[in-house]
Each structure stands twice: as C-alpha cells, then as structure tokens.
Amino acid sequence: MEKTQVKGLEKVIITKEAKALLPVINMKDLRPHFRGFLIKGDEILATDSKILARMSLNAELPKEDVPTNVKTGADTERVWISFETLKKALANIPKKTSLPAIQNNVFVNKSNGEMTLQVLDEGLNAVSLQDRSNNEVMADDFPQTDKILNPEEKDVIRQTIRISAETLTKLADMVKALGKDTKITLRIADHKKPVFFKIEDRNVVKADGAFMLLKPEEEK
Secondary structure, three states: OOOOOOOOOOOOEEEHHHHHHHHHOOOOOEEEEEEEEEEEEEEEEEEEOOOOOEEEEEOOOOOHHOOOOOOOOOOOOOOEEEEHHHHHHHHHHOOOOOHOOOHHHEEEEEEEOEEEEEEEEOOOEEEEEEOOHHHHHHHHHHOOOOOHHHOOOOOOOOOOOOOOOOHHHHHHHHHHHHHOOOOEEOOOOOOOOOOOEEEEEEOOEEEEEOOEEEOOOOOO
C-alpha cells in the first residue's frame, strides 16, 4: 500500500521577536508537550493550557536569500521545539548585526527525525543547536488550536477593547508585587468610561482602582 506523502514546510524561520512567547510556557507543567512551542503553517504557538499565544514566522525572507551555511525547512507539517532549545537559540542572536534582516532570525531544519536550530553570529558564522526531544510525538500531542483561535461564533457577541501596553505592564507589576495567588477582576463598560479593577488574595482585596481604555481602532 502506497504511503501518503506529507507536504512539510519549505522554510521555518523564527524571528527574534519570538522571545515574547517564552513567558507563556510553564516549565513546571508535567505534560511535556506544553514545555515547548508548535510550528505549523506560517506561525509559532505557545500555551500553558490557560493562555494560548501565536506569532508569525518570518515570511519576508525568501528561501533563495537564506545563507548557504544554514538550512531551513521541515519534512513534517507540525514541528515541536523545546523551550530550552529555542531559548538558547534566541539568546545566541547577536546584539550588533550587519545584516539584521538575516541575522535576527533562528533557522530551523527538521529532516529524518533530526532537528537543528541555527543562528548567524556577528561574523555571519552559523551557530548550531540540536533539539534531541521526541518532537514528532510532542507535535502530535500539542492541542489542536484552529477551533480556539478561529472559532465559528455566529451567535456570540464580543466587545472589543484596547488597553495600552503601559497600563497592562503596571497592572502586572502590581499583581506580581502582591503575590502569585492574587487574582484581578475587571469591570468594563466602553472606552469612554473607566475600567474598574480589583486585585484580591484569597477573597481579600489588596488593591483596587480604575484606568482608561484606548479608543477603538477605526475600521478601514
């Protein structure tokens, strides 16, 4: 019986901005597939089963412009990378680059069960890291995210709000300072009215207050 051929991925190039996904991973989770990232299509995903986040891969760099001393691509359509390996690869991206469009990336290559992550140092030399995890099993175990991120919601009405990164950071810093067991409650009306927040620890209010939302983006 003839086997069905898997299409795979022509290139897998992770931008250095993917470091923003590192805090999503919970390394204390006993489920190993949650201690890493999934790549599928043109995106990289991270989840701790409570938060699911994704970012786009580098689609701007053509395959023919990839330096000859690195390899990129995958022989499967779903690629799992461990937290430790991607973190090390991102840390190896040089701070000073002569060719940022090329050097500010992690090049991933997966073939015949072996996976290598490569970055280019200041002298454009390839620095290689191998991920020896059982990544094909991890990729299969990673949650199916399409229905979560692209749901069919014919009868669901959602309110869109915009919060500045500065405001979110300040709220996060307050929660962090008050303890890991704290929870935050938000009471939202619309962007013209303040959002009231309350930070509690075991039903005891530790702090409360209000902040303003940003104006909604105008529809194009």
